[in-house]
Amino acid sequence: MRTPTITRAPARTFVAATGAGALLLSLAACGGADEAVPGVSEDTITIGTHQPLTGPAAAGYSSISAATSAYFDYVNANGGVHGRQIEYIVKDDAYNPANTQTVVRELVQQDDVFAVVNGLGTPTHSSVLDFLNQNEVPDLFVSSGSTAWNDPEEYPYTFGYNADYHVEGSALGQYAADEHAGKSVCVLGQDDDYGETFLEGVQIALGEDGVTTYETYETSNQDVTAQIGAMQSAGCEVVMLATVNGFTALAVGTAAQMGFMPTWMAASAGGDYPTLVEFLGEDVAAQVLQGFTSVNYLPFSPDGEWVELFTEINDEYNGSAAFDGNTVFGMGVGYAFVEALEAAGEDPTRESLVEALESGEVVGNGIVPLAYSAENHSGYDAVGITMVDGGVQDFVGSTYRLEGESVTAIEPEQLPLDGNGIPAAE
Amino acid sequence: MTTPAQRRRAVLVRSAVCTLLAVGATFVLDSYANYQLATIAAIFCATAGLTLLVGLTGQLSLGHAVLMAAGGYGYALTAAPLADAGVEGVLRILGGLLGALVLAGAVGGLLGLAGARLRGPYLAGLTLALVIALPAISTQVPALGGAQGVGVPFEGVPDALGGVVSIEQWHAWMAVLAAALAVTPLALVRSGRSGLRMRAVHDDETAARLAGISPARVKTGAFVAVALAAGLGGGVLAVVTQNVSPGAYDLAFSLLLLVAVVVGGLGSIGGAAVGAVLVVLLPWLIDTGVAAVGLPSELEQRLSGNVAVLVFGALLIAVTVVWPGGLSHALGDRIRSLTTRFRPSRTVPQQLTER
Numbered sequence A: 001m002r003t004p005t006i007t008r009a010p011a012r013t014f015v016a017a018t019g020a021g022a023l024l025l026s027l028a029a030c031g032g033a034d035e036a037v038p039g040v041s042e043d044t045i046t047i048g049t050h051q052p053l054t055g056p057a058a059a060g061y062s063s064i065s066a067a068t069s070a071y072f073d074y075v076n077a078n079g080g081v082h083g084r085q086i087e088y089i090v091k092d093d094a095y096n097p098a099n100t101q102t103v104v105r106e107l108v109q110q111d112d113v114f115a116v117v118n119g120l121g122t123p124t125h126s127s128v129l130d131f132l133n134q135n136e137v138p139d140l141f142v143s144s145g146s147t148a149w150n151d152p153e154e155y156p157y158t159f160g161y162n163a164d165y166h167v168e169g170s171a172l173g174q175y176a177a178d179e180h181a182g183k184s185v186c187v188l189g190q191d192d193d194y195g196e197t198f199l200e201g202v203q204i205a206l207g208e209d210g211v212t213t214y215e216t217y218e219t220s221n222q223d224v225t226a227q228i229g230a231m232q233s234a235g236c237e238v239v240m241l242a243t244v245n246g247f248t249a250l251a252v253g254t255a256a257q258m259g260f261m262p263t264w265m266a267a268s269a270g271g272d273y274p275t276l277v278e279f280l281g282e283d284v285a286a287q288v289l290q291g292f293t294s295v296n297y298l299p300f301s302p303d304g305e306w307v308e309l310f311t312e313i314n315d316e317y318n319g320s321a322a323f324d325g326n327t328v329f330g331m332g333v334g335y336a337f338v339e340a341l342e343a344a345g346e347d348p349t350r351e352s353l354v355e356a357l358e359s360g361e362v363v364g365n366g367i368v369p370l371a372y373s374a375e376n377h378s379g380y381d382a383v384g385i386t387m388v389d390g391g392v393q394d395f396v397g398s399t400y401r402l403e404g405e406s407v408t409a410i411e412p413e414q415l416p417l418d419g420n421g422i423p424a425a426e
Numbered sequence B: 001m002t003t004p005a006q007r008r009r010a011v012l013v014r015s016a017v018c019t020l021l022a023v024g025a026t027f028v029l030d031s032y033a034n035y036q037l038a039t040i041a042a043i044f045c046a047t048a049g050l051t052l053l054v055g056l057t058g059q060l061s062l063g064h065a066v067l068m069a070a071g072g073y074g075y076a077l078t079a080a081p082l083a084d085a086g087v088e089g090v091l092r093i094l095g096g097l098l099g100a101l102v103l104a105g106a107v108g109g110l111l112g113l114a115g116a117r118l119r120g121p122y123l124a125g126l127t128l129a130l131v132i133a134l135p136a137i138s139t140q141v142p143a144l145g146g147a148q149g150v151g152v153p154f155e156g157v158p159d160a161l162g163g164v165v166s167i168e169q170w171h172a173w174m175a176v177l178a179a180a181l182a183v184t185p186l187a188l189v190r191s192g193r194s195g196l197r198m199r200a201v202h203d204d205e206t207a208a209r210l211a212g213i214s215p216a217r218v219k220t221g222a223f224v225a226v227a228l229a230a231g232l233g234g235g236v237l238a239v240v241t242q243n244v245s246p247g248a249y250d251l252a253f254s255l256l257l258l259v260a261v262v263v264g265g266l267g268s269i270g271g272a273a274v275g276a277v278l279v280v281l282l283p284w285l286i287d288t289g290v291a292a293v294g295l296p297s298e299l300e301q302r303l304s305g306n307v308a309v310l311v312f313g314a315l316l317i318a319v320t321v322v323w324p325g326g327l328s329h330a331l332g333d334r335i336r337s338l339t340t341r342f343r344p345s346r347t348v349p350q351q352l353t354e355r
Helices: A009-031 A063-077 A097-110 A122-134 A165-179 A193-206 A225-233 A245-257 A273-280 A282-288 A305-317 A325-343 A350-358 B004-028 B031-057 B064-084 B089-117 B120-140 B167-191 B193-203 B205-210 B215-241 B251-264 B269-293 B297-303 B306-322 B327-342
Strands: A044-051 A085-092 A139-142 A158-160 A185-190 A211-217 A238-242 A263-266 A293-296 A382-389 A392-403 A406-410
Touching (some): A044 A063, A063 A305, A063 A325, A085 A097, A139 A325, A165 A193, A165 A382, A165 A406, A225 A245, A245 A273, B004 B167, B031 B064, B031 B193, B031 B251, B064 B120, B064 B215, B089 B215, B120 B251, B251 B306, B269 B306
Parallel strands (some): A185 A211, A185 A238, A238 A263, A263 A293
Antiparallel strands (some): A293 A382
């Protein structure tokens, strides 16, 4: 094809631009809403989230938002919050920060959400942190253990949820010091903030030189033989994992093949037994994961009353999807949000929602209360040690809280299940 | 026929009119639409260059996203130290964009030197390798911040305009202005002597050499010019999104740019604009449409993101079959037939050899 020698391009540009403009306008007119508080109408509250429904992280985490939606459906079926139904818009960002920016703008500017709840991932959510706070959108219960969310001066609208990697690392470090005194401790971490922050946590408990070796892996390389070999030859007796579930399975499996059987201790992001069973298979998992130690802060005990309720909700509103740690997590987030919304008053505003959280009224349903205040926007500050025994993962009773630079053993204060598991207004 | 000076003036007038119209449009669009307009303008910088590169010089670049990424990283790496040094506002933006131009120009220059020696599939292969290597490069070079990318300082509305324009509108203005600055020179190149040289090199390198044209110089020059435009687009996109990450410039996006210019019409600047609009609006329209239909959530999850790729593929096939010249030619023909109906036609056809 030859191109014309005379440019008539701008005319076309013009046509294209006006056409697109007209299209945009007509569409924008449909989605617009002119209420005083974005996302809050007479009988609905619209909130949104960004989740990896497709892409590399989908396998481990796509079930979270489904569980949260199911919990909201359950709340809605029981009359909603202050007479309003919760509408939960889940947008897929495929764990790609560039997509996150687009979908979160869509949520805020087009769907007019009241708040963003449980946006998942450190790299993804970091890319919208400034945007959400500049637009004064409540950014609740970020689904990541990064310590970046707790910065009330810089990011007054952002609240963490997960126990951060300092809390988890220090708890496992202290547990190792208490139960495996004198053993050599090594850490295998993901080569990003996750691994490094977790290592810092372990060092809070064990001291700067308490870790024998620190090995890292890249998510793009599905082979950890070299790292496992290095730890084996360094004589590691306790190996702590700051890994995602897939790499926990890979590390444990590789080590078993090499005849390396240390005590495994994993951060909660990579320590969910039902998920690991999916990766390893029932038989192998039962063998190599006996005594596998991890941490948790939510009531996931298989015979507990919360799990019983959540299983019922999962069966009724989530099509009996596979029940694992993500289900408990997703529903726990839903519970905490409903609690916050109840506390924000009959006619919630974005300000009253943030105030409700900072007042400390929102405690969640974890093994210790959430401790939000005007100065503290981090999530759970304590975790309980869990262990796999005979194919069942449960708390062993040891619970550790990180305050400043010191780790202390505490007693868990699990919130009992009250009534139908929907927080009631005070 | 027209003289070069007349053509130049026509290009300048048209680009000025289009810029003013786009800036005017920002007043009626809502904030999300303004964000989309800014993205379209930034991508237009890249597609306008790509359409020239492929359509005029015949160099197939599959890694055009890398040039945009180079612009984005160039901006981020310049603007962050400037912010630390206390430089603010327009000065920081200009400094950042200069950084974007330098880095993108350097990458484009290197690619151009390779492009002068590599033909067809080999150049395509090289650019393809580059875009695939981008995530690895960003992990290996600490300054590029891995998958998380690099943050870009927030640029608020200048005090002089405070209260008059919203932040999205201000960003859209910047992007539209950048597009004007990037695309107008390309349009001038296209309609001027350099454009003729590019066509000559594309048609027959030996004949071009006999006519005293150095194909190597023309190809390298084209690559640099195009890289500068894409870099400007990448830089301004970094301002709008406040972040540069390899995920934004992956292989899928790079190929999408190429599909966009082919669908829009190779070699045509208007086609590049149509392509940029498609890249931004089509996935969004499809997602909005899918959501409006009210499918079961599981099916919706499965469709999310995938339907857009399918539609782009189908569109590519349909357009190449029905309008081989691309959408812009098809639209252009419609408009021409309309205008000729109302305007007495000129006796001399403008181009005898077109297509």
